[in-house]
Amino acid sequence: MDVGYLSFHDEIPIFSSLLRELHINVSSLTECLYLLDGRLNQLRIFYVNIKIIHHIAPNIDMKKKLDNLRCFSLISKNETFCYSQSIVPLLHRMSNLKRLDLYLIIDENKFIDGNCLNNDIINHLPRLNHFIFNIQSRIYEYNQTDIRSNEDIQITFKTFPNHKVISCVDFFPEQNFARCHYYSYPYTMENYDKISNNFPGGLFKCVREISLFDERPFQHEFFIKISEAFPFLQKLTLENFQSQNKKSDEDDQYLSIIEYSYLTELRLLDVHDDYIEQFLFHSKSVLPNNISLSVQYDFLKRVTNHFTREQTRINSAKIKHVFLAGPGQHHLSKDFYQYFPNLQSYCFSLIT
Template sequence: MSNLEELTLYLTIDNRTAFIDGTHIYNEILSHVPRLHIFNFCICTEIKMDDLVHRLSKDDIQETFPNTIYQKVDCMVQYGDYHRVCHVSSVPFMFDYLGYIGNTFPSIIFSHIKRLTVDDRVAFEHEFFNRIAWSFPLLEHLCVINFMSPSQISKQLNSNDNQLNSIVKYPHLIWLCIESAHIDYVEQFLNETKTHLPSLTKLTVFYGHLYVVTENFTRYITRRNCMKVNELDIDNEKIERSKDFNAYFPLL
């Protein structure tokens, strides 16, 4: 190991009482590989919520990284109701998966990521999905976990009559998972006036939400994003394949 010159490392660690930070990385890794000059890494730490633990910010974490780490380092810290998640990674991000990020993430382009999970206790507004589309241009698989409804202001901005509202475009997205999300996010993704999904072939969604948003598979503006779906995952619900349903999902 002492002769190692290049290292690529992706780790997800849970059941800890503290985040993995720069000090830990230096003591446990860098101090043992003096010849290392390329270090691509992403380390995700999840700890259970404890009110006695000091609440660390992104800046607190980044200040722990020594100058001996050769690439630029970025950090994302998210505090949920029951757990805390921290990602520390080298930049540019060299991996194809990133899990459990929330509303706050760096304004950079993740040019390698194809699979992403977003999760937050704060609602995702329309602008958040615009940022996701910009930062993850090659995204193929998106999972949304959020049970909070967007604000009324956001809903007004997303109304069909608002010509200033930009349509979110995910040209490469083939799999969308929104089964653990508020019904408003089903509306957000299936309504073609809000989101464009030209490549979507797999949809994972709660059937009751799908039924309501599509108005029993009769609503025109939610049909186009469903037309290419050839795999529908709907939590063991029995589907009544009506004429309208078949028109919505002609490839099933």
């Protein structure tokens, strides 16, 4: 479910000299900063989910100390170009902070690593004793002669004694960007985004929603690893146009069948046919009943051999809702309805 974000600019309907704890979703960093302008001067615990983090407006006072704040959690699921200009100076105002949770996607001209977190944040918060983080640091149009390995990144976290830090470094030459994803473990969020073949594994019982992305193919063994790491997975989005290593139908009998016990939503809109087969072949995957599927209509028709293929019939019969995308409105044949006997609803999205 999408989060609703409040937008009130300087017309903020919140004034209190008594409020000590606040959990709120706001449209931009501006709303967050207005809330911290002194109108909530007794605030000690502040959890904020920000849709967009941008540059700080010149009329906002960034020197006023937030001495009463003891716990601060900031979540932003959209990319920000303003970590150094906006996030760092905000945190420097919280000198008495004891707990900090940061969930950010940062775009800078370098990886924001453990050394950066020490220099930018930790060294400025002398009372901090609990720091939970989940950060993706991205570099677009990266210099391939200056590639840092995951081992290099791990070294920068050697002074983080309180938590195990997991990191993963990826390079995507087709889209020309590099990514370093690191987080304190155990992982605390309900979503885990843009998982690649370099996924380090682990156990993530709290995660309910994931997305998978890579410019290299995902093999069957990768999906086994995913199912083991996220046992309570409910929503999965996949983006990969690279073909899997081809296997004949006879070879499928030697594969371990993956069971997705809690999956309710499967989004396969930007994928090679092989990944539709990966989930619809009953020799590869067991889907639960009443699942929702989003897929390109022409791809689905091709994978199911015009809704006649036996290998995909069992899992297709479990689909309750389907979102079909394609370049034009399609006539749904009698074979389509017979192939999805439990279908309760469907819709088309036209792509031009």
